[in-house]
Amino acid sequence: MGLIEGKSMELKTPYYVIHKEELDSNFKKLKDAMEKHWGNYIVGYSYKTNALPWVIKHFDTLGCYAEVVSEDEYNLAKLIGVQKNSIIYNGPIKTKDTFIEALENGCIVNIDSQREIEWLDEVEKAKRTVGIRINFDIEKMCPGQSQCAEEGGRFGFCYENGELSKVVRKLQEKNVKISGIHLHTSSKSRGLDIYRAIAEMACKVQEEFRFDLAFIDVGGGFFGGLSTKPQFDEYLSLMEDILSKHFNKERTKLIVEPGMAVIGAPISYVTTVVDVKDTEFNRFVVTDGTRTSIDPLMTKSSYFHTYERHSDKERIPKQVICGYTCMEHDRLFTAINEPELSVGDKIIYDKVGAYTMCLTPLFIKYFPDVYVEENDELKIVRNAWKPEQYVMNSMI
Template identity: 25%
Template sequence: MNRITIKTTDKAHFYRQMIQQHGSPLLILDCDKLAQQYQSLSAALPDVKLYYAIKSLPHPAAIHTLDALGASFDIASSGEINLLREQGVAARKTIHTHPIKRDKDIRDALRFGCTTFVVDNIWELEKFTGYRHRVGLLIRVSFPNPNTAIDLSRKFGCRADEVSLLIQKAQSLGLHVKGLSFHAGSQCPAPDNHVLAIEQCANIIESVYQDSGKLLAVMDIGGGFPVEYSQQTGIHIDAFCAPIRAALTKLPEHIQVIAEPGRYLSAPAMTSVSSVMGKARRGESTWYYLDDGVYGSYSGQLFDHAVYPLTIFSDNTETEQAVLAGPTCDSIDVIAEQVSIPSMNIGDMVIGQQMGAYTSASSTNFNLFDKANIIAINQLELISENVLQFNQ
C-alpha cells in the first residue's frame, strides 16, 4: 500500500512552477540529493570503491554528478557505454558486470577501454579466449536471497563449489581471473546475505590459494543497499552497512573490495510530478486519472516491486475512498487503490517520492503517451551560477 501524505503549502509552489515551465508529467532529478547519497554510502563503506550501477537511472546529469565526485561505473550494455562516452567518463573507471554477453558487447566494451568483465560459466569464459591478453575476469557467485522480491541470484551466478573448476578452465585458456563478485539481491531488508556472501567468498579465495597458489585480489560485493519506500522500515545506511564493514575487516589485506550500488544512490534523488487529468465516480470510489502511471514513471511498481510514497496537495480536510490510475487505456494501469484522500480537482498534483531507481529506466510510451520529462536541478554548473536551487 502506498504511504500517502497530504500537504497544503510549501513545496506545492515549486512543483507548480516546474509544471508551468516544463509541462506535466515530470521527473525532477535533484543532483544534490544524488551527491548526498553517494557521500553517505562512501562514509558507510569507507574502504570500498563504488561503481554506480547505471541501469537504475541512466541519465547524463546523474553520470556527470557522480563522475565529478570521483565515482566509478558499472556498465552492462553497449548503450550504457555510449552514455558514459558522451559524458566523457574515463574507461578505467568502469567494469562490465553483465554475466552473459555477445561478442559484439565484449568488443564494444574493449574498444571503449573497459577491461574488467564478469562471467559465471564455461561458455562465457570461452568467449574471452581471443581477448585473453586484454581482460581481467571476475567470477560471479550466486547467493540466493529469499528475503527480497528482487533476487538476482535466481538468474545469474555459479554455485560456490563450481568456482575452482571455472578457475582451472580459465587457466587452461590463458585467462586472468582477478576475483569474485556477487549480488546479494536488490532492496535487501537486512545485510545478512551480504555478510554470508563475503564470508563464503573469503573461504573460496582461501581454498583457491591453498589448492593452486592463485591469489584472487578483487571482491565485488554488488548492490542491494536499500532505501525507504512505503514500509517505513527506518533503515539507516550506516547501521545497514555496519555488519558488512565488520565482515570486510576480516578479509586478507591484499583483497580490494568494490561495490555496484544502484538504487541507494538514485532512488531518493528523483521525484515524480503528475497531474489529475480527469476524474469519475465509480461505485464507492472516486477514480482520479493521472497523466503518469505504471506504463510510465510508475513502471517500478510492476517490474521492481516498489510502492512509492505519494504526496497530495489539497486544502480539503474531508477524505474519500479513491483510486489513483494512470492515463493509458489498460486496466492494469493503476497506481494506488482503496486509498483514503481528500478530494482533488482536475489539474491538482500528485507527487511520487523515492522515484529515481528503476522508474524512468523501465518506463514505456504505451498508447504513445509521452514519457515524463526529466528535469535535473542543482547540477554542479547551475549551482555555481546560482540559477536554480531547491532543497527537498
C-alpha cells in the same frame, strides 16, 4: 518537496524531478562509509537502475565507475565520456567485441558465461585478467530473503555444484589471471544478513582457492536514503568485520555497485488532476501521470506521495487515483477519508528514481520532462519526447 512547492504549479506535468542536494548528501554517506570501513574501494554506479544521461554523467563526476551489463550500456558509458578503464563490465550478455575491448582498455570485467572463457583466447596475453561472478546458495544462508528462493539465482558460476572449481581450473590452464570475485545477489530484503552471507562466501572462496585478489565486488542491492532501513555504515561495518579476517585492505579493493540505494530516494514524479468523475461504484480522480512511470512492473500496492491542493476541501470516503493510460489497472492508489481532490491539484510521488524511467514503456504518451532541483532552481535535463523523437530511427 521543498522548493518545488509553488514552482511546480507553473510547470507542465507530468515530470520527474531529481533533488540534487539529497542525491549528493546520500552519496556522501556511502563514500564516508566506504572510506571509514575499507579505504581502498570503488563505487560503480549501476546503469540499469537509471541511465538517464544526466544521472550517469553526474555519478561519473562524483568519481563512480560505470557498472554496465550490455554492449549498449558499455557504449553509452563511453559516449558520455567515462574514462575507458573506469567501467565495470558484468553479466552474461556482453558481446565479444566489447568484452575484448574492455579487457584491453583495463576495465574490470566479471565473467558470467562459458563463451567469455573462450573469447579470452583472443585477448592480448598480458590483458587476460578477469573477475568471476559466483553463484551460491544464498537462500540457505538467509532463508526467505533471497529473490529466487529454492529456485536459486541464474547468474555466475555455481559454487555448490563444482562449476566454479571447473571454471577456475580452466582459467588457470589458460594462464588467465583471476583478479576478483563478484558476488552481487538481488534480494527481497536488502537486509544486513544478505551482506553477511556475501562476505562469508567471499571468505569461504578465498580459503578454498587462495586467490591473489585485486578486488572483491559485493554488487548492489542495498537500501539507501531511507532513515527506517539499514544505513551504509551498518552494511560496511558488518562486511569489514568479516572480510578483514581474510583480506588485506591495502591489497584488495572493495567494490560496491549501488543503483537503488543512490538514485531511488532523490527522485519525485509530479502529476496533476485533470478530471474527476463519479460512477456507480467509485469517485475516479484522473491524473496526467501513470503508474507505468513509477511502478512499471506494477508490483507495488502503495507509493510515497504528497499533495499540493489549490484549496482545502471536505474529506470524502473514497477516491481512486488513476493514470492517463487506457488500461483499467492504471490505478495508483485509493485515498480513504481524505480531502476531496479537484482539477488542477498536484499529486507528487516521492522516491521513484530506481527501475522507473528505465523501464517505462512508450505507451500512449512518450517520456516526460526531467528537471534537476538545486539551490532553489529547477533546470531541465531532459525534454519530453515528442513524436519527432519517437520516429527518430524508423523508416516511414
